[in-house]
Each structure stands twice: as C-alpha cells, then as structure tokens.
C-alpha cells in the first residue's frame with residue numbers, strides 16, 4: 167500500500183466509515199511505515215479527544231460504533247512520556263531491590279527459620295541462604311556507600327540511614343506508582 171492510500175483510509179477512519187478489510191490493510195501499512203504511524207497517532211488522539219468532548223451530546227449508537235471501530239483497528243498502548251518511563255522502570259525496580267535488601271537485612275534469620283520448619287521449603291533453604299547472603303552483602307555495600315555519602319553531606323543524618331533508605335524506597339515506589347497511574 168502507498169502512503170497516499172493509507173492517508174485516504176485514515177480519513178475514512180476519522181469519519182468512522184472504514185470497513186474491516188480496509189482497517190486491516192491500513193493497520194498492516196502502519197506497522198511498516200513509521201511516518202504514517204505517526205500521522206495516525208496524531209489523528210487518533212484528535213479523534214479520541216473529540217469523542218471525549220462529544221460524549222455528552224453524541225447519540226449512544228454513534229459513539230459505540232466509533233469506539234468499536236477504534237478497538238477493531240488497534241489497542242493503543244498507553245503513551246508514557248520518557249520521564250515517566252524512567253520513573254516506572256528505575257523507580258519501581260530500585261524500590262523493589264532496595265526493599266528486598268532491607269527486608270533481608272532485617273529479617274533474614276527469621277525468614278530462613280520459618281522456611282526451615284516447612285518440609286517443602288526446607289530443601290531450598292540452603293540455596294536461599296546463599297542468595298540472601300549475596301543480596302544482603304550487596305545491600306550492605308550499598309548501605310556503606312550510602313552512609314559515606316550521608317556522612318560527607320551531613321554527619322547528623324548518618325544515624326538515620328536505614329530510615330532514610332526506607333524513605334527513598336517509599337519515594338521511588340510512589341513516583342513509579344504516580345507515573346503509572348497518570349498514564350492509565
């Protein structure tokens with residue numbers, strides 16, 4: 167399909183007059199042509215902006231028909247800004263890793279104790295022990311680095327480093343959560 171043909175089908179799509187076969191071939195072109203895909207995304211966001219504004223006035227049948235056609239063509243991925251992507255990816259995983267590290271540091275023996283009692287998990291405890299020691303070691307390395315930073319910035323804060331690390335966990339998690347929620 168040529169780009170001009172795709173353009174024409176996009177107009178039909180905008181008017182809600184595209185049929186299933188046309189939608190499919192348009193979709194096929196959009197998959198291979200970044201230029202048209204970009205144009206389509208602009209049209210599509212215009213269209214969804216309009217249909218949002220018209221929700222109150224538009225007759226129900228019309229609205230449903232348009233929405234069904236939109237869904238037939240593609241399920242748009244939520245559009246994350248690159249800043250939000252960064253927050254979700256790094257904030258989320260950083261919070262998770264740090265949280266696990268802190269939990270293991272604080273409760274490692276308890277966790278291993280509980281798992282040893284269970285017949286099913288007892289056999290895995292050895293592996294877990296090694297794993298948790300590795301994580302705890304990394305967490306300790308991080309805490310050491312963290313302490314150095316804090317000490318160099320402010321000696322008063324050093325005593326509360328675990329608390330502050332917990333605060334950073336919460337902050338990362340909240341940032342990731344907000345970024346995700348905003349784009350839902």
Ligand SMILES: [Zn+2]
Nearest residue numbers: 169172199202
């Ligand atoms: Zn094209």
